[in-house]
Amino acid sequence: xxxxxxxxxxxxxxxxxxxxxxxxxxxxxxxxxxxxxxxxxxxxxxxxxxxxxxxxxxxxxxxxxxxxxxxxxxxxxxxxxxxxxxxxxxxxxxxxxxxxxxxxxxxxxxxxxxxxxxxxxxxxxxxxxxxxxxxxxxxxxxxxxxxxxxxxxxxxxxxxxxxxxxxxxxxxxxxxxxxxxxxxxxxxxxxxxxxxxxxxxxxxxxxxxxxxxxxxxxxxxxxxxxxxxxxxxxxxxxxxxxxxxxxxxxxxxxxxxxxxxxxxxxxxxxxxxxxxxxxxxxxxxxxxxxxxxxxxxxxxxxxxxxxxxxxxxxxxxxxxxxxx
Numbered sequence: 448x449x450x451x452x453x454x455x456x457x458x459x460x461x462x463x464x465x466x467x468x469x470x471x472x473x474x475x476x477x478x479x480x481x482x483x484x485x486x487x488x489x490x491x492x493x494x495x496x497x498x499x500x501x502x503x504x505x506x507x508x509x510x511x512x513x514x515x516x517x518x519x520x521x522x523x524x525x526x527x528x529x530x531x532x533x534x535x536x537x538x539x540x541x542x543x544x545x546x547x548x549x550x551x552x553x554x555x556x557x558x559x560x561x562x563x564x565x566x567x568x569x570x571x572x573x574x575x576x577x578x579x580x581x582x583x584x585x586x587x588x589x590x591x592x593x594x595x596x597x598x599x600x601x602x603x604x605x606x607x608x609x610x611x612x613x614x615x616x617x618x619x620x621x622x623x624x625x626x627x628x629x630x631x632x633x634x635x636x637x638x639x640x641x642x643x644x645x646x647x648x649x650x651x652x653x654x655x656x657x658x659x660x661x662x663x664x665x666x667x668x669x670x671x672x673x674x675x676x677x678x679x680x681x682x683x684x685x686x687x688x689x690x691x692x693x694x695x696x697x698x699x700x701x702x703x704x705x706x707x708x709x710x711x712x713x714x715x716x717x718x719x720x721x722x723x724x725x726x727x728x729x730x731x732x733x734x735x736x737x738x739x740x741x742x743x744x745x746x747x748x749x750x751x752x753x754x755x756x757x758x759x760x761x762x763x764x765x766x767x768x769x770x771x
Contacts, residue, residue, distance in 0.1 A: 451632060453485040453498070456671065460692045464488065464614075464636070470495065474505035481506045484675065488632030490667035491752060492674065614640040619770040622763065630759050631663070631752070634766060638664035650691050650698065660766040662702035663755055669699045670750055678740050679733045682722045706758050708751060714743045 452464030465473065473479035474495075481502035483495045496502040617637040625633055638656050642664070645655040649668075652661050672681055672693070685696060696715055703712040718739045725731040759766065 451487055451629075452636070453487050453493070455479060455495075456484040456486060456675070461486070467499065471499060471505060474499070474502055475508060477506075479506075486671045488635040488667070489752060489755070490631075490635070490670050490750065492671055492750075616640065617767065617770060619767075622767065622770060625763075627756070627760070630763070631667070631756055634660060634663055634759055635667045637767065638667075648690065650694055652694060652698065657767055657769070659762045662705040663759060663766075665694045665698050665702040666706065666751060666755060668694055669696070670747070673699075673743065674747060674750060677733075678718050678736045678743065679731060682718065682731055682736075685722070703751075706751065706754055708746070708754060710746045711743065711751070714739055714746060718743070 450466050452466055453470065454461040454463035455465070470479060470485075474481070479495065481496040481499075485493050485495055485498065487493065499505070614636050617633060621633075638652075638660055641655055642649065642652065645651060647655060652665060656664060669681075672684075681696060684693065696719055700712045700715040700719070703709075703715065718736060721735050721739065722731045725735075
């Protein structure tokens, strides 16, 4: 039986998976805090201090290291500006002996003062070729910048930061004998392993994962964000520039519909319609999503674990038809 692993929820993504022993090491090294939020492989939320009762004591043991690691550049600049500065002492004059006066010049020696003849230097000629080269370079740079700014974002491969974690590939024999309490976790891990190996981006799930397993993975990734945050936050995530770091809310709505959660799917689609009708320059007004947010919270409650487990149990042997 494999040990349960957990993911640390960050602002825009997550880290992990980590075992309980690895989480304790991160607390000691200052890379995690006792108030961090976690989810297990099945998407169930848990607080780090609830999982490890002595998490606060472990954090205090390395508080100095943790603060240094998490200190932002702005905080460091403020610390430098507010620290007392020691005045630099003025340089002391060199203690040199006074030189003796020059001897009087002999009247028989006549010297002619040198006349400085500084001929004016002609100005350096300006090269027309250099001027044209600079102008052409500026024009090309501005054109490239405009193309980059207005080019629609594409689904790029996963960035280097997200390298494939160490996940043992699932086998048909293991899937058949998995206990109920590990079924969702192991299915989620196998889907995650395949998404990393595919290197096609987080929204390429329909092309990478089997049709039966795909909705379980999408809900496992996005549902904790819906529970811990609100719709305006998640919708803002949809418009973040760059490579998408999660599946889309439209994919989540389709996954809910596949699992039989029709009301949750309908609420998400209404929220997406409100967001699409908003002025792009002003963004979506959070007040326009209040009623939709209330319905979504009531529909989801603490999550769809029971529904996902029933779906996974029913289609256990169909989740990964390509398993060896």
